[in-house]
Amino acid sequence: MSAAAGVADRLTGLVGALRAHGVRIGTGETVDAARAMEALGLADRERLREGLAATLLHGTGQRTVFDQVFDLYFPRRVGAPDGKPADRDGLRERLAAALADNDGALMAQLAAEAVDGFGGYGSSPESDGWSSYQTLDRLRPQTLLARVRTGIRNRDADGEFTDRLLDDEIRRRIEAFRGLVATEARRRVAERRDRDRIARRAVAPTPDRLDFLFAGRAQLAELRRTVQPLARKLATRLAARRRRAARGTIDLRRTLRGSLSTGGVPIRPVLRRRRPVRPELVLLCDVSGSVSGFSDFTMLLVQALHDQFSKVRVFAFVNRIDEVTRLLDHGTADPEGLGARIRAEATLTGWHDSSDYGVALGEFAERYGDAVGPRTTVFVLGDARTNMSDPNLAAVRHIAERARRVYWLNPEQRSQWGTGDSVAPAYADVPLVEMHECRTARQLSSLIARLLPV
Numbered sequence: 157m158s159a160a161a162g163v164a165d166r167l168t169g170l171v172g173a174l175r176a177h178g179v180r181i182g183t184g185e186t187v188d189a190a191r192a193m194e195a196l197g198l199a200d201r202e203r204l205r206e207g208l209a210a211t212l213l214h215g216t217g218q219r220t221v222f223d224q225v226f227d228l229y230f231p232r233r234v235g236a237p238d239g240k241p242a243d244r245d246g247l248r249e250r251l252a253a254a255l256a257d258n259d260g261a262l263m264a265q266l267a268a269e270a271v272d273g274f275g276g277y278g279s280s281p282e283s284d285g286w287s288s289y290q291t292l293d294r295l296r297p298q299t300l301l302a303r304v305r306t307g308i309r310n311r312d313a314d315g316e317f318t319d320r321l322l323d324d325e326i327r328r329r330i331e332a333f334r335g336l337v338a339t340e341a342r343r344r345v346a347e348r349r350d351r352d353r354i355a356r357r358a359v360a361p362t363p364d365r366l367d368f369l370f371a372g373r374a375q376l377a378e379l380r381r382t383v384q385p386l387a388r389k390l391a392t393r394l395a396a397r398r399r400r401a402a403r404g405t406i407d408l409r410r411t412l413r414g415s416l417s418t419g420g421v422p423i424r425p426v427l428r429r430r431r432p433v434r435p436e437l438v439l440l441c442d443v444s445g446s447v448s449g450f451s452d453f454t455m456l457l458v459q460a461l462h463d464q465f466s467k468v469r470v471f472a473f474v475n476r477i478d479e480v481t482r483l484l485d486h487g488t489a490d491p492e493g494l495g496a497r498i499r500a501e502a503t504l505t506g507w508h509d510s511s512d513y514g515v516a517l518g519e520f521a522e523r524y525g526d527a528v529g530p531r532t533t534v535f536v537l538g539d540a541r542t543n544m545s546d547p548n549l550a551a552v553r554h555i556a557e558r559a560r561r562v563y564w565l566n567p568e569q570r571s572q573w574g575t576g577d578s579v580a581p582a583y584a585d586v587p588l589v590e591m592h593e594c595r596t597a598r599q600l601s602s603l604i605a606r607l608l609p610v
Contacts, residue, residue, distance in 0.1 A: 167193060167208075170229040173355035174212065177221045178365050178598070185212050201230060217362060217382065224339065224359040228351055231343045232264065244294065247273070252300045255329045256307030263329075267336035270295050275341055285348070288334075288341040295337075297330050304329075364598040368450035368567045376449045379597060380456060386601055387460030393605045394464050434466040435560075435608060436531050440520060442538030443498060444474045444511040450567040451537045452495045454600060459484040464608075469527050475512035477520045478502040513540060513579075514548030521551040528558045533608065536564040540573070540580040540591075547579040549586060556588040563607050565594040 171186050192207040205226055213222055247270060254262040275291035304326050346354040363379045364386070371379060410426040439458060441451035455470055462468055472480045480498050498504075506515075528534060534555060540547075556562045566573065566580055570593045573580035584591035590607075594600050 163193065163198070164190070166229045169352055169355070170208070170225055171212070173225045173229075173352060173359070174218075174222065176356045177225070177359065177361055179212070179218050179221065179362075180214065181212055188212075198230075201232065204230065217364075217385075221359060221362050224342070225355050227339045228342060228346045228355050228359075232268075244274070248295065248297075248300065251295070251297060251333070252303045252307060255297075255300065255304045255326065255333065256311065258329060260332075263333050264336050267333060267340045270337060271340045271344060275337075275344075286341040286344040288338040291337050291341065292334060297333055300330070301326050364601075365596050367595050368453065369446050369595070371449055376453070379449075379453060382597060383453070383456045383460055386597060387457055390457075390601055390605055391461060391464055394461075394608065397605075434464065435533050436467040436529070437465045437469075437608075438527050438532055438534045438559075439468075439470045440477070440517070440534065440536045440538075441470065441472045442474070442511060442513070443472045443495065443504065444509075447511075447537075447539050447567060448495050450594075453597065454535075454537055454565070455480075455484055456494065457600070457604070461604075466531075469524075471520060471524065471527075472498050472502055472504060473511075473516035473520075474504040475508065475510065475515050476503050476506050477516045477524075478504060479524065510543045511538075511541065512545045513538065513542045514546040514551070517555070518548045518551040521554045525554075525558065528555055530558075530560055532559045534559045534562045536562065536583075537567075538564075539566055539568045539578065540564070540583050541577045542579055544577050547582055549582060552583060552586045552589060556586060559588075561607075562589045563603075564589060564591040565600070565603065566591055567595055569593065569595065 167186070167190060171181050171189070175181055188211040189208050192211050193204065196204050196207045198204060205223070208226065209219065209222055213219060247266060251263070251266050251270075253259075254266060270291050271286050271288070274294040275286040275288065277285055277287055277290060301323065305322060308322060308326070342354060342359075363375075363382045366375055366379055405427065407426045411422050411424075414424060414426055415422040437458065439455060441455060442448075443451050451472070458465075458468060458470070468481065468484075469479065470481045470484055471477050480502050483494070483497055483501065552562075564580075564583055568578070568580070572578065573584075573591075580591060583589060592603055592607075594603055
């Protein structure tokens with residue numbers, strides 16, 4: 157295979173991997189990227205990275221995924237680093253100096269040496285694979301903070317940083333080194349195995365494709381930062397739907413009557429005028445366990461969309477239910493501390509802490525029945541896992557009969573519905589209740605835009 161063909165294969169592989177991660181790239185962008193590669197050359201890797209990012213990406217939110225995929229198809233090096241890697245103590249000493257100097261090139265070199273020395277696993281003559289987790293567990297860069305602080309203080313006689321700011325900066329540098337180790341481990345695995353498969357499965361997804369149930373604290377914080385841009389996009393789509401709905405459907409009788417003056421040809425269709433009504437919205441949110449991240453994000457999204465509804469009421473529950481609308485007043489909701497504040501100020505549990513949909517939904521129907529009326533759309537957010545308790549289908553039927561529509565958004569895979577203590581199929585079979593799989597922010601925004609009445 158010629159060198160040109162090899163480079164072309166790497167570019168098309170990069171584009172394919174990015175598409176698999178939800179980045180929309182057309183033929184035009186791919187051609188532009190090829191022209192950028194021809195103009196920039198391969199000598200300066202970082203310049204090539206920036207050129208391809210400029211031609212292929214449509215927003216900054218896609219950059220994290222792009223950088224990880226780019227590192228697989230256009231790596232710094234191929235194979236293991238030259239020379240015998242240093243011992244653990246020696247490598248930690250060199251890493252502390254590199255962190256103190258903020259020397260990115262040296263940190264990249266040390267990341268490669270660390271993976272080569274401590275990340276290999278398997279019993280074959282050549283290692284079966286490489287693990288960034290194993291590398292970092294043995295190297296423990298987080299324990300170097302005090303040593304790096306001392307090194308920086310010795311170089312910074314004027315004390316440019318306060319202790320707290322300095323520690324934050326050191327943690328940022330350590331986190332950057334951890335990212336370099338992860339990149340190096342992925343590159344080694346991709347060399348030995350299918351690069352395309354690694355690019356699709358071992359690269360962290362963009363926030364809008366992040367699975368709510370498997371997101372960690374840092375990932376959920378990143379996801380919450382996408383609420384406002386997502387809300388603006390959704391508001392635009394909902395407003396466009398209302399404008400289209402306001403035009404109404406064709407009034408056949410008046411159209412035919414008007415066509416008499418044109419020989420029976422309906423040149424000017426007459427539309428039934430509609431007055432779009434902003435819907436009333438009620439959210440019933442399970443805030444127990446791992447489901448809480450999904451519920452918190454949805455509550456914040458609805459709060460950001462408050463202008464699209466005539467009235468919004470929000471209720472949270474575990475095995476008791478309480479209204480938390482006041483905690484989501486426009487402009488006052490704290491994205492980072494919303495969940496903790498709800499659990500601290502609302503009455504969500506009784507004599508035990510496990511979720512109980514039957515009791516919570518029954519209490520809602522009894523205490524807050526007036527919140528639901530013929531103009532109300534109800535969204536229930538939760539995995540429908542009742543801990544083997546009574547699901548109280550009668551309460552759900554009562555809510556559905558009073559509401560305009562009831563939609564149940566379930567953050568679990570559809571294949572998991574009905575397994576263990578899940579009664580999702582039973583709730584989904586209640587008349588006038590629609591249950592939808594909703595595992596990511598992308599799915600959530602699509603469902604809200606499609607399901608909300610106009």
